[in-house]
Amino acid sequence: LAIVALASPVITKEYTNSKKEGRDIVLIVDTSDSMRERGFDPSNRQKNKFEVVKEVAASFVQKRQNDRVALITFADIAFVASPLTFETEFLQQIIGMQRLGIAGKRTAINDALVQSYSMLEKSKAKSKIIILLTDGVDNVSQVTTEELTSLVEKSKVKLYTIGVGSERDFDGVYLRKIAKAGKGQAYAARNAHMLSKVYDEIDRLEASQMDDKKVVQHIYLFIYPLLFSILLLLFFIYFKTKRSL
Structure with missing residues (x-):
């Protein structure tokens, strides 16, 4: 047994440790x-566009795993309805609570985008x-389109835009x-x-990267025959000593 212990028997296990790399996503919704x-x-033609958008956005959020998602809504002004969060259930509730008219009646797309880029800078x-959804034309922003375009071009943030309803x-x-x-x-x-x-297409294009790492685990077994051989040696010494007495 001592010889077996000296041979240092070992069991080797290999497995893959998969880790998804999360994303930070800001949803911008026109209100x-x-x-x-x-x-x-x-x-269901009784539903208005905003009701449908809330349902689709909530469904998109529900599918997020390992991603942080924020919500910014806008009309006359843009404001943060929810900061970046992993809590998808909480964010779905926030989406459901949104109402038309809270931020006015007009359309400040540029201001909403600047606020989103500012959030993601940190x-x-x-x-x-950033995923922008709107059915209108900017008519009240303080930021010009030229200023916005310059900001967007310099940033590493990827921007997707969605126009809903008639293209007119x-x-x-x-x-x-x-x-x-x-x-x-x-x-x-x-x-x-x-x-x-x-939304499904954007999700496909921006799929989370999978980081697969091969992990090798070694389980050394020498301790078991070594302990057993020590016990046998102790018993041998004990009985030999007892006989000599």
């Missing part, structure tokens, strides 16, 4: 008066994303321009189904 328009959901996440209502050229500056993409969603598909 201006134009979001009251009904008929956006063909399956983030240490490797992947930072939102400024597609503007949304494509700032999305390109933000190294992202611009989308148009004419109805609820298309909007859900857009």
Whole structure:
């Protein structure tokens, strides 16, 4: 047994330790008066655009694992409805509590975007994303489009824009321009189904990176035969001493 212990028997186990790298995501949602328009959901034309947007946004948040998500809403002004958080249930409740008219009736898209970029400046996440949703045209922001574009181009944050409803209502050229500056993409969603598909597409494009590390575990077994051989030696000494007495 002592010889077996000296041979140092070992069991080797190998397994993969997978770790997802989280993202910081800011959702920007338009709460201006134009979001009251009904008929956006063909399956329930009594719902207005804002009700559908809240449902789709809540569903998107529910799927987030390892990601921090924030919510900024805007109309005349932009304000933080929720800071970056891992608490998806809490954020879904916050989304459900949002009401039209709280921030006014007009559309301050640029101001909302600047606030979002300011929030993500402090983030240490490797992947930072903004998803802007609007059905209108900026008509009240204090920040100009030129100033915003310069900020977006310099930032490492990726920007996705979504225009909802009729393309006559939102400024597609503007949304494509700032999305390109933000190294992202611009989308148009004419109805609820298309909007859900857009969020799924963004989720696919921005999939969390998986960090797979191979872990090797060694379990050394020499201790067991060594202890057993020591016990046998002690018994041998004990009985030999007893006989000599």
